[in-house]
Amino acid sequence: MISNLTVAILNGVVWGLIMALIALGLNMIFGLLHIINMAHGALYMLGAVVAWYFIELTGSFWIALIIAPLCVGVIGLIIERGLIRKIEDKPIITIICTFGVMLAVQQLVLMIFGGSPRRIAPPIAYRFPIFTLQYPLMRIMIALISIGLMSGLWIFLRKTKYGLWMRAVVQDREMAVGLGIPVNKVYMWTFVLGSALAAFSGVLAAPIVSVEFMMGRDVLIMAFIIVIVGGMGNLEGSVLAAVMISLIQGIGSLFVPPSIATIFALAFMIIVLLVRPQGLFGE
């Protein structure tokens, strides 16, 4: 029992950190551009798929982990410049537009990659013992990489010029324009960064889940939930909410059927939306 519980907690933390990266990307885009990117889950999936091809080609997971986010970042650039730029002042329309992008990306992957799920073998096969069970070291690595990336992101937002610009645009767009901040560029790079984050977490998740064209559909909803619970535009809140929700889910599924746990989580969400639309951790 104790070993099951430990594994559930570890799994919850690992998955929570992956979800935190996805939700961070979604929330950065929301906080700055005020749009809900329905294609975010598809970009996550695309990251995993591109990584699969690179691993086939080069045999190295680590190269794929660097290159796949770059590729998806370029796609994010095209989406932002080509589509979202033109309709950015209409939030509801951007939801529909990115829904269309989601459909197109998913189906394109279905055509090229095929519909059957594939696996990416973890590059570190070692398992260490936890009480009576064995736990893959790779998952710990995944958690550490996520934490590293999030710390990097935090430093980027706090200590660099671009980070300062991004925070300034979130606070007061008009004033930022007045101060000569290139707001358009900030929008563009935020979207690219968000897309790359989604792809990066897709690659990280690939050794745990299976890679297939629909893998982003439920993750997208999960990311929405995290962003709402953590507070829209509140990045630290997203990280907290991701780990918290994922832990509750992981531990809860030891005791109740997962579907019941999901329903409770969703009902909880509705209450948060109605009572605290600014999120649990918002001011």
Next chain:
Amino acid sequence: MFLQKGKSFGFILIFALILLVLIALPFSVDLFYQTFLTELFVWILFAISFDLIFGYTGLLSFGQALFFGLGSYTVTILIRKFGLNTELSLLLSIVIPILFAWFVGYFSVRLTGIHFVIITIIFAIIGNVIGDTWTSLTGGADGLTFSPPPFRLGFFQINLMDIKGNYYFVLTIVAISFLFLRRMIQSPLGKVFISIRENDERARLIGYNVQRYKLIAFMIAGGLSGLAGGLYSLTLKYASAGYLHWSVSGHAVVYTIVGGMGTLIGPALGAAIVMSLEHYLINFLQATDLVVGIALVFMVLVAPKGLVGLIQSRLKRGKTSA
């Protein structure tokens, strides 16, 4: 243009003409196309019910799949497990989704913009999870099959197991629903919906209880989505938890955007065009949704008022230049 005041004669003429063609069609096309057209009518109903809530009232609901699935399960379960007759089952496939829409809408209409979109998605997911889990009632992802008894109204009787009979049955109900929605939108109630879409703050200042009217629109749209689900099940003799998935609502979004939101004719046209396109493309392309996705993005960027909007602006330009 042809949808505006004083043009209802033109509308009646066109509507009657299309109806006549559709009535005559089963005599010249085979059973496969009759089924295809019947499904098309169902999706048209789903799309125009979505148009009421999105195109006219301005609320983007991704939760219509919940009502569609509820309607389809109401018919399937009542006929299969309780042996109820088709008439009453179909009636309840409107009533039960309306009750659920009342419940969902009660919470949802308090929120606006993106929050509204997300809360409707969440409600649909709850429905989908319950449908997937409660397999003894719903059959889960495998679904349930059934054979509907004939539809009786007085002496009038239609055998729904017959494809042609089913075709006329669905056509009749969808045509009536279309006229009902059109009439309602032209009524003072419809004008309130439109005023909420245009500026809900101003509608509130005039003295309308905006949330109540949003709830009314949501319930009517939910009931008609349920009817569409019920008809879909009567056509396919089948229902599954997949119908409750929020992405099913995406169909209605696509048809409405491609055809032109807030026009009723538009979503119907959009459904006809997109479904025909998909039907044609399936011969070469495994992934027909690719084209649907691209079409959606293209329309949003190039013609946000849809095909009907394009036609209208073309007509207007023709008139001023003449």
